[in-house]
Amino acid sequence: MSAYEALAGVYDALTEDVGYRRRADYLEKLFQKSGIPVHTVLDLACGTGEMTAILTERGYELIAADASPDMLARAREKAAGLAGEPPVFLHQTMTGLDLYGTVDAAVCCLDSLNYLTSPKDVQKAFQRLHLFIAPGGILIFDVNSVEKLASLDGQVFLDEREDVYCVWRTEYEKRSRICSYWMDIFTRRPDGGWSRSGEEHRQRGYTVDELRMWLMDAGFTRVRAYGDCRMAGPREKEQRIYFSAIRGK
Numbered sequence: 001m002s003a004y005e006a007l008a009g010v011y012d013a014l015t016e017d018v019g020y021r022r023r024a025d026y027l028e029k030l031f032q033k034s035g036i037p038v039h040t041v042l043d044l045a046c047g048t049g050e051m052t053a054i055l056t057e058r059g060y061e062l063i064a065a066d067a068s069p070d071m072l073a074r075a076r077e078k079a080a081g082l083a084g085e086p087p088v089f090l091h092q093t094m095t096g097l098d099l100y101g102t103v104d105a106a107v108c109c110l111d112s113l114n115y116l117t118s119p120k121d122v123q124k125a126f127q128r129l130h131l132f133i134a135p136g137g138i139l140i141f142d143v144n145s146v147e148k149l150a151s152l153d154g155q156v157f158l159d160e161r162e163d164v165y166c167v168w169r170t171e172y173e174k175r176s177r178i179c180s181y182w183m184d185i186f187t188r189r190p191d192g193g194w195s196r197s198g199e200e201h202r203q204r205g206y207t208v209d210e211l212r213m214w215l216m217d218a219g220f221t222r223v224r225a226y227g228d229c230r231m232a233g234p235r236e237k238e239q240r241i242y243f244s245a246i247r248g249k
Contacts, residue, residue, distance in 0.1 A: 045112030049075025114203035146205035220245035
């Protein structure tokens with residue numbers, strides 16, 4: 001089964017504690033700090049479109065792209081009837097991003113960039129983003145830190161909701177910095193029984209120095225790293241690190 005085919009239908013239930021609105025508040029703080037007016041926003045790797053919906057209702061024009069047709073289908077359903085300009089949804093990968101014009105800002109939320117397990121793909125994604133962010137525009141993304149992924153090695157986790165039950169185990173390979181997640185997802189059927197499906201996900205950890213260098217190589221300037229939803233730099237052993245960068249003019 002392809003990644004997110006099973007997870008798409010239960011993703012929102014399993015991420016209720018993510019705090020999307022708090023994270024949207026933080027994105028807006030970084031928009032304001034950049035000093036440029038932000039109207040059009042790309043939500044890259046938008047998933048089920050929760051951030052897309054929030055930013056749309058706050059008055060931004062959204063383009064939302066994701067590689068998973070199942071996740072995009074959920075995002076389109078969520079966007080139906082939203083106040084504001086209807087988002088444009090694109091079935092595109094991070095490395096194959098291809099817009100018709102430019103945006104004032106691009107965001108890539110909830111460690112989506114970690115799913116690019118090849119450094120060359122991360123560099124290509126930055127190059128594509130540089131093409132489609134307007135000169136002076138801002139890029140904001142967050143990653144799971146190397147320390148966080150390493151700490152997951154050998155762990156088993158359980159997420160349980162009324163109609164969803166998910167067990168996942170992890171394995172971290174130090175040399176490659178790749179963390180593999182094996183997920184068993186159980187969903188309650190209308191007849192009261194349970195259906196089981198499985199998925200495998202892989203993320204790679206990248207250091208602050210690596211990401212800063214690749215952003216600058218792609219033409220971004222004023223690259224900044226922050227702690228999780230903080231305006232200060234990441235602490236030692238920070239679990240989630242945010243980056244902002246300005247598209248050079």
